[in-house]
Amino acid sequence: MTNVLIGVDELRARLDEPRLRIADVRFDLADTAKGEAAYRSAHVPGAIYAHLDRDLSDHSLNGLGRHPLPDAETFARWLSLIGYAPDQAWVVYDEANGSFAARLWWMLRAVGHRDVRVLDGGCAAWVAAKAPFTDAVPNVVPTSVEVRYAESTTADFAEVDALRNDGSRRLVDARATPRFRGEVEPLDPVAGHVPGAINRPFADNLDASGRFKPAEALREEWLRMLGGVSPERVVHMCGSGVTACHNLLAMEHAGLSGSRLFPPSWSGWVGDRRRAVATGDV
Secondary structure, three states: OOOOOEEEHHHHHOOOOOEEEEEEEOOOOOOOOOOHHHHHHOOOOOOEEOOOOOOOOOOOOOOOOOOOOHHHHHHHHHHHHHHOOOOOOOEOOOOOOOOOHHHHHHHHHHHHOOOOEEEHHHHHHHHHHOOOEEOOOOOOOOOOOOOOOOOHEEEOOOHHHHOOOOOEEEEEEEOOOHHHHOOOOOOOHHHHHOOEEOOOOHHHEEOOOOOOOOHHHHHHHHHHOOOOOOHHHHHOOOOOOHHHHHHHHHHHOOOOOOOOEEHHHHHHHHHOOOOOOOOOOO
16 A cells, blocks of 8 residues: 555654654634644644645635645745755644645645655644654755646546546545535535535545544445546545545555546636536435
């Protein structure tokens, strides 16, 4: 299975490695300053902070959902500021069972960085293990960075519109089932889902402790849900292209590589009210 997760014990043992880079991706959709405030108070030693709205989204882009994916040049500028280098080993974490950290994990992978892992269990696991915290913000030396997203990592509006009627492919929505069905919609102006999509709430990837299920169990669940469709023919979405990355991470953890992200997701889809909407179950 693909090694995309790291446990507390391994991370704690590696804290002094010079090429290790750690990113704290804590965030709260209802209080966008909360995650950074928590980071300033206490974080894993050596961690820099990655703000979902400011660093991992580009709100100058219109029509691309609530958390528009930055273009490669914009992402490269942020990577430059935090001292990114291609030979670094990256670990990312949050306090939301990986649902925000997975966004940075996916972005780094999409620009070709393979050595990036998510802390399994996040802050809760770190606290439970009585692992060290600090309020010291690390000094970073800016670097010169150029990156590009691999074309094979994303799907656009036209492709999603086509694949929703193609039984040989799958569009997987990571939102909670009541939102997928259109029973509630706390964030976006239209409730429901893209016709033809199937629902796999990202929380289904986790066990009762908030850690990822064993790779073998996830593989069995995903293969059963995909019904013979290969990973390369799977596209993931959610509300705004964030928690969909959690499903991508789960598939990679299960050894099912090659699926892609629809970054605008539901909030981008309903930005044009002419696009089709479905409610209820598939």
